[in-house]
Amino acid sequence: MKIIELKKSVTASNDADAAALQSELAGKGILMVNIMSSAGSGKTTLLERIIEDLGRTVRIGVIEADIDASVDAERIEQLGARSIQAHTDGMCHVDAGMTRAALDEMGSNDLDMIFLENVGNLICPAEYATGSHLGVMLLSVPEGDDKPLKYPLMFSTSDALVITKTDALEYFSFDMEKCMQRARSLNDKIRIFPVSAKTGNGMKEFEEYLLAEMKSLKQV
Amino acid sequence: MKIIELKKSVTASNDADAAALQSELAGKGILMVNIMSSAGSGKTTLLERIIEDLGRTVRIGVIEADIDASVDAERIEQLGARSIQAHTDGMCHVDAGMTRAALDEMGSNDLDMIFLENVGNLICPAEYATGSHLGVMLLSVPEGDDKPLKYPLMFSTSDALVITKTDALEYFSFDMEKCMQRARSLNDKIRIFPVSAKTGNGMKEFEEYLLAEMKSLKQV
Numbered sequence: 417m418k419i420i421e422l423k424k425s426v427t428a429s430n431d432a433d434a435a436a437l438q439s440e441l442a443g444k445g446i447l448m449v450n451i452m453s454s455a456g457s458g459k460t461t462l463l464e465r466i467i468e469d470l471g472r473t474v475r476i477g478v479i480e481a482d483i484d485a486s487v488d489a490e491r492i493e494q495l496g497a498r499s500i501q502a503h504t505d506g507m508c509h510v511d512a513g514m515t516r517a518a519l520d521e522m523g524s525n526d527l528d529m530i531f532l533e534n535v536g537n538l539i540c541p542a543e544y545a546t547g548s549h550l551g552v553m554l555l556s557v558p559e560g561d562d563k564p565l566k567y568p569l570m571f572s573t574s575d576a577l578v579i580t581k582t583d584a585l586e587y588f589s590f591d592m593e594k595c596m597q598r599a600r601s602l603n604d605k606i607r608i609f610p611v612s613a614k615t616g617n618g619m620k621e622f623e624e625y626l627l628a629e630m631k632s633l634k635q636v
Numbered sequence: 637m638k639i640i641e642l643k644k645s646v647t648a649s650n651d652a653d654a655a656a657l658q659s660e661l662a663g664k665g666i667l668m669v670n671i672m673s674s675a676g677s678g679k680t681t682l683l684e685r686i687i688e689d690l691g692r693t694v695r696i697g698v699i700e701a702d703i704d705a706s707v708d709a710e711r712i713e714q715l716g717a718r719s720i721q722a723h724t725d726g727m728c729h730v731d732a733g734m735t736r737a738a739l740d741e742m743g744s745n746d747l748d749m750i751f752l753e754n755v756g757n758l759i760c761p762a763e764y765a766t767g768s769h770l771g772v773m774l775l776s777v778p779e780g781d782d783k784p785l786k787y788p789l790m791f792s793t794s795d796a797l798v799i800t801k802t803d804a805l806e807y808f809s810f811d812m813e814k815c816m817q818r819a820r821s822l823n824d825k826i827r828i829f830p831v832s833a834k835t836g837n838g839m840k841e842f843e844e845y846l847l848a849e850m851k852s853l854k855q856v
């Protein structure tokens with residue numbers, strides 16, 4: 417398994433770097449998805465499920481960004497997907513330059529779909545474009561339905577919200593309707609997918625959304 | 637309820653500012669506790685329980701630091717404790733200057749114990765001293781027992797680890813023994829308290845720890 421130690425990018429404009437990377441990947445028909453959430457919301461478990469469900473027909477690669485450790489990349493490699501562990505040198509996000517460095521090291525030209533598992537928190541990743549085509553945020557049921565009130569930037573900049581661990585809904589006082597309303601009041605275009613990666617509930621709808629986005633990119 | 641908009645402190649040394657604040661509070665016999673965790677680990681719920689249990693004999697104040705919103709300070713005020721909502725201007729942590737500004741605005745001279753509920757993430761708050769006497773981190777059972785591997789700085793710099801939502805242990809695959817071992821391998825002095833703020837299990841031990849720390853400060 418590859419590990420890359422990333423350093424802060426020294427560049428005039430992260431937004432310009434991100435736009436360039438996004439356009440290059442689109443030209444090759446490769447969809448990149450930026451997966452963002454708090455620590456412990458189930459990013460890696462969701463990706464494991466997607467790889468199991470789609471991995472036979474879609475060539476998937478995963479960049480696992482973390483401050484430290486390489487447990488997530490090991491989990492992904494066990495399922496046969498390509499992956500690289502990117503250490504962020506203490507930083508709480510990845511930017512476009514860091515993403516490009518990780519892609520170069522991993523190799524991506526023969527892939528169809530790349531997931532960038534961003535550093536686990538709802539704050540910094542919302543502030544840095546990475547070159548991804550889709551921003552997908554996860555919120556797990558145990559975290560609570562009040563999170564849109566506290567992290568408005570993350571909710572307002574994401575294309576999709578995946579509400580994870582819905583199998584635990586009976587156990588926690590999580591008001592699904594209220595949570596969706598709060599998210600939509602910040603972002604009226606956000607797509608919302610309640611899922612359980614454990615039972616598989618709702619996964620099909622989310623995977624179809626990813627496949628449709630990938631196809632629309634390949635058709636351009 | 638008071639709300640204060642904090643700006644990044646412009647100062648030569650945050651560590652020196654933190655040491656000065658810590659010493660001033662100690663001189664007044666006031667214990668300040670820095671509460672850190674991911675979003676949704678149950679910081680506010682834990683504080684609500686502590687206020688219910690200790691609030692009649694201990695004068696408690698709470699600084700609620702958040703990027704936005706004021707829902708947490710409202711919850712605390714409903715229990716009759718003094719509180720202030722501190723907005724961090726997009727920053728993922730509070731430093732000593734910001735903490736002092738919030739304390740000045742809230743008023744703290746007649747308090748015994750102050751909780752600083754830091755911004756919800758396991759990364760930035762570990763890097764900035766605040767002037768608190770104790771650093772207490774929370775990890776909730778649904779987040780998973782692998783978190784010490786991913787956020788080593790937070791575990792190695794905290795005085796105590798409170799493992800929250802233990803009432804959900806049966807529902808999640810969380811290896812308590814393994815989690816404790818991982819935390820202790822990073823920090824052999826860390827005090828660990830498994831609790832459920834919902835059922836009250838384990839709360840007494842944690843509250844006795846806080847009271848003992850407060851008393852040792854008042855005796856100096």
